Amino acid sequence: MIRVSLFLLAAIGVVWPMAAIAEPKVSTFTLENGLRGVVIEDHRTPVATHMLWYRVGAADEPPSETGVAHYLEHLLFKGTEKYPEGEFSRIVAENGGQQNAFTSHDYTAYFQRVAVDRLELMMELEADRMTGVQLTDEAAALERDVVLEERNSRTENEPSGRFREQLSSALYLNHPYGDPVIGWRSEILDLDREKALGFYRRFYSPDNATLVVAGDVDPAEVEAMARRQYGSIPPTGARPDARPQEPPHVAARRVEMQDPRVSQPYMLRFYLVPSVAAGEPGEGATLSVLSKILGGGLTSRLGKRLQIEKEMALGASAFYWGVARDETSFGVYAAPVDGVGLDALEAEVDAVIARLIADGPTEEELARAKTVIIAAEIYAQDSQSQMARSYGAALSAGLSVDDIQAWPGAVEKVTAEDVRRAAETYLRLERSVTGLLSKPDPEETAESADGEGESKG
């Protein structure tokens, strides 16, 4: 009986009157020097998030300089003529602000969260370091050590970190998405002041940046402020070069790594798929729905088959990194219970995917996936800083505000056949790399002390 009523509910759940999704108030402007601005109004508390996004990231680095985008991000805290080393952080802190920065393959972003009446001061500081960074060799060398320790924490100390790095690298045959954002250790060691400043002068300019302000603000005032603080910086015409793109993928790849510190083996597969920006209209929404149906929790295909029916997996999921400028990855993950081998698990994952390609999802599965994806848009509005970050990332990946706001509608339009076809087109082994992470076999270890695939950089 329960089941019947649930089906009904699901059917009702599909119909989302678009008006019911309270859209955030978002406006845009562009300054004369090319700086683009986005304002997201949130009048709940007198707080603002100020973010400056450069449309340049690790995928735009010169050959043999992996990590320079991220290294430069660190160096932007080293001071300018106007605000020498330490002043930036001191001023932000003394104004009750929090700040940070982050780098991805597609962008480098700097942000502060402050009381709304300090917003213009944040703009002044950020505008100053767009072109004003001053750097000694000594400061640059010290910061390189810090980055190496960061890489130690994230990657060298973590079998999973090294495994994922190998996996991404094997997925991309030609595109720089295959290189780690933080850089290969051997190349970080060769980074210096000149390389960082070269990247800085080439790419940091108002016409290669997007300003995102979220909070208790008036859009016209934000634009006026931005003009005062950023408006006098001349544009440079900076544009990252076209990136090397992927050739057709014709062979399935495998990465098998063993490390004595792996306590829980797992399989992780990446498929090469279009991003929202790089795909045909609707394709990103379809892949997002596909990821939920295939691997969004216990009721998904993978959860149901691997965790509930066969009791083979501790966990299983699928995910789609849709916000990227170029072709991106769709991931499938599964971790076996004790006594189940990775090979058997992988075979079952393949069977689940084959069935989805053969039959497509049911209407109920489709409706539930859409409900979860669209509701997530409403929940996301609760976090001002997350909204700012999401808009900044999407715009830096080549999407527009209209694209973002059309997303729930695009999700709504996805059909069961769209999902089936996307699975058939993209979830093909020759477009993928399959990774198996495990502990070395105790008998083999006795003969050779070094685990295969383990590399100490």
Add this chain to the structure above:
Amino acid sequence: MIAMLRHCCAASLALAALTFAVVTLTGGSARAVSAGIVEAVSPGGVPFWLVEERSIPIVAIEIGFKTGANVEGEGDEGVVNLLAGMLEEGAGDLDATGFSRKRDELAARIGFSSGRDTFNVSAAMLTRNLEESVELLRLALTEPRFDDAPLARVRAQVIAGLKRRQTDPGDVASDLWFASAFPETPYGRHPDGTTDSVSALTTEDLRAIMPAALNPAAAFVGVVGDIDAVAAGVLIDRLLADLPEAAPPAHDVFDVAAQGGVEVVRMEVPQSVAIFGHQGLLRADPDFIPAYVMNYTLGGGGFISRLTSEVREKEGLAYSVGAYLYPMDRAGLYLGQVASSNDRIARSLELVRAEWARMAEKGVTPEELAAAKKYLTGAYALRFDSNAKIASALVGIQMEDLGVDYIRNRNSLVEAVTVEDVKRVAKRLLDADALHVVVVGDPEGLDAAN
């Protein structure tokens, strides 16, 4: 798309700000929130705090029980954590899959978590599905099924997590630190239990612990969002009215047993991770706010703390270093952490000890104190910029028994701290020789004292 973005940024954070959940409720002022807090009592007699916020059609409900692993008996270590995992695995007529499906259809978010002293229920619901979503949460809290198959699965997940802790340098360091600090007490082990204890847990154990873990007499409730106090009171009664009352958990206080010194656990990793600390303060200690202000300068102030300045900025020895007050229900700690390459960790720890001693001896300068106050008072409002954060803060402040005026008064408490207060508190608290240090890795020049 906004939500999808949350998972898609393989960004690498530089300059991570050091934040620790346990101390987040100790600073600042947000007038907008403080003015809007309604202190109410449900028709059934449950006190709760509410902030009505109508701009987004969602409601956040946070229930904190002052229980956690603290209420576990000998032999069932980890049962409260397992309970947190099992409450979403089927209830009433719904089996695990049915529960999960229903939650997705309602687009409700329901999460359970537990720690040493707390059991938390965090829920977010769409206004349009509020009634049904609350009913689903009520089922989970009052009629969980604990079926065999999901129990086997969740137990295996917990054990996998515990095994992973045994190979992660930071987790190994933390677990050994607590084991050395609190031998033969519930704080001496990880609240998730041990692989042995969790392996032995049964459905009966889960049922037996429920009254103690979900004890309404130890519950604190915060509601934020698209709802008024009258409607919220009705929902809260529905959630909590059927829970049986139990005796309050023990609250006698433990002191840190570990002495000053270094313990080294050898692990073949390029970077050593160190946890260091000694006795700290309970949240109720009158010196807590002065100590909190002092620690901003020593190790809490992210970018500009003395530890970051000495270890990271001047010598490039670490990506992350910090110290923090860690007040628990039954013990107060002063903890810190740093990670450096094996050949540099000894130097990092030398600098940490030097800063510890300098602060103990001299306190802070008037300029440092002024800077700390400006940051701590100015940034307090940032803790109240989302419904979810406010709901969690409302519960935290009630659990610490700070009173409904705390949010309004907190900044004046910070402002009142003097240089002399800081000096006195630093002298009382900080003792470089008492620092118990656990290092995991292959450190050079750090031979363990024991």
